[in-house]
Amino acid sequence: MTLSTLKARRMSFRCFRASSTSWSLVAAMLVALSGCGSSEESSQSDDTSTPVVDAGTPTVQPTSSAPNFGGGPDLGTKFSSDTSGQRAKFLADQLAKRNQPKNADQELEAFAAHLIKSAENYERRGYFKAARKNREQVLQISRNLHGDGSWQMASAQSELRYHEWFSSLQPEQRKKLEEATALERTAMQRHTRGEYIEAGKNTVEAINIWQSVGGDQQVHYAFLLSFLASQHQRQGDFPRAIKLHQQAVELFGKQLGQTHPDYAASLDNMAVMYQDQGDFANAERFYRSAVEIRRTSLGDDHTGYAMGLNNLAALFQDKGELQQAESLYHQSLAIFKKNGGERHPFYASGVKNLAVLHLEHGDINEAQKLAQEAAGIFKIVVGQRHPNYAICLRVIGRIQHKRGQNAEAERTLNHALALLRATTGFDHPSYAKTQLHLGEVYVSMKKFEAAEPLLKRSLESREKMLGASHPQLAANLVAYAQVLRNTGRGSEATKFETRARALQARTAARPGGRVQR
DSSP: GGGGGGGSSOOOOSSTOOOOOOHHHHHHHHHHHHHOOGGGGGOOSOOOOOOOOOOOOOOOOOOOOOOOOSSSSOOOHHHTTTHHHHHHHHHHHHHHHSSOOOOOHHHHHHHHHHHHHHHHHHEEEEETHHHHHHHHHHHHHHHHHOOSHHHHHHHHHHHHHHHHHHHSHHHHHHHHHOOOHHHHHHHHHHHHHHHHHHHHHHHHHHHHHHHHOOHHHHHSHHHHHHHHHHHHHHTHHHHHHHHHHHHHHHHHHHHOOTSSSHHHEEEEEHHHHHHHHOHHHHHHHHHHHHHHHHHHHTTSSSSHOOOOOOHHHHHHHHOOOOHHHHHHHHHHHHHHHHHHOSHHHHHHHHHHHHHHHHHHHHHHHHHHHHHHHHHHHHHTOOOSSSHHHHHHHHHHHHHHHHHHHHHHHHHHHHHHHHHHHHOOTSSHHHHHHHHHHHHHHHHHHOOOHHHHHHHHHHHHHHHHHHHHTTTHHHHHHHHHHHHHHTTTTTHHHHHHHHHHHHHHHHHHHHHTTTOOO
């Protein structure tokens, strides 16, 4: 097993929360294209992250009409005349970019990537002499291109240390690592389905195997610690999560140095955890450190730097500092546009985040325009039968609800649920959150019989995923209490309202915290 096996598994907890090395940018692209990667439930700001979908999940043909805001173009028909042609052109453009001529440095980088892949294959087959030769060549290429003190050299040195350790193991120990790989794969699949408790159990088993063979000083082990921390974080067990994240940060710093993008990613993970608790002061401190590392190591026109700006923007959005958030979102969008163009999943996700920001700011017209734009891009680059498109529909449904267009919001959110049901399944954070919003629409329409089962299932699902004391449950508790109170069950409603107030008060009491939506 090699370091690269879990590199894509450092969980990117918001849309652009991914490490910024070359492999992780590829992983982040796969997140945006396949839906496999980050859980939106980690963010406090609603709809500002990419959903998690198992790459092998089925797709669904939309069963309801696409939304129309009234007086504007129908989102469902805006691109319908030539969507397939535009999608084909998009895919052709991506292939052309891949085949563009490279300069000498790019050729060397590509050759180094080939050597790494070959080394991994050799290691799996037990050809360690050939693997070491490849690793040493990669080290020399990194030295020539970037210098001895570079983070790229740190990566190459770490890979060589891994090789030396892995090749020293007995065959039965390497066999155990194969078992750990299978456990990690299962854990990832369960994580993407929102089965955080079971995913955590699998991850603990994998960690124990790595410890048993002396691998607890490898960078891969740090990724496993971060992944386990994310399981506890999703369940609201922040004391365990912070301890694991701290261990991961320490190990990343020790093995890669504190100027490495992966070290920045580990700081991002710390920031996300504090943000999830409503401790925005500590979250900002870690985010800013991560952004600065990316700026100095990658440059201020790099996609990884834009990811950091996006994370910081989402934090300011959660804090209610919407002007600062908007400025940072625009900065990140400009970089995404420069690097990948407007028809790119990163750019589309950034536009969607900006749409939610304008929705929260009360600028409904701009939110509508941006949500339509994001949905149109996703329709081309990933297709309509994809969770990212469904999340855009959810944003649109919220906008319609805000406008008082409850019938349209009902249709749109049902459409989003149908897509998510087929791609993410019933017990997934994205599905549960969409149930919440549809239930809120039914409450506004005084359709309490329709609202109650949706809100009850959403609350039960999110309690199971996040834990009963997680601050994000406050919105569920408030909505469900409204149904109970309006159907003559005031005493029951009071219990849920009391729980909601306790969660909101606890969040507001934290440094920099505010009551969550």
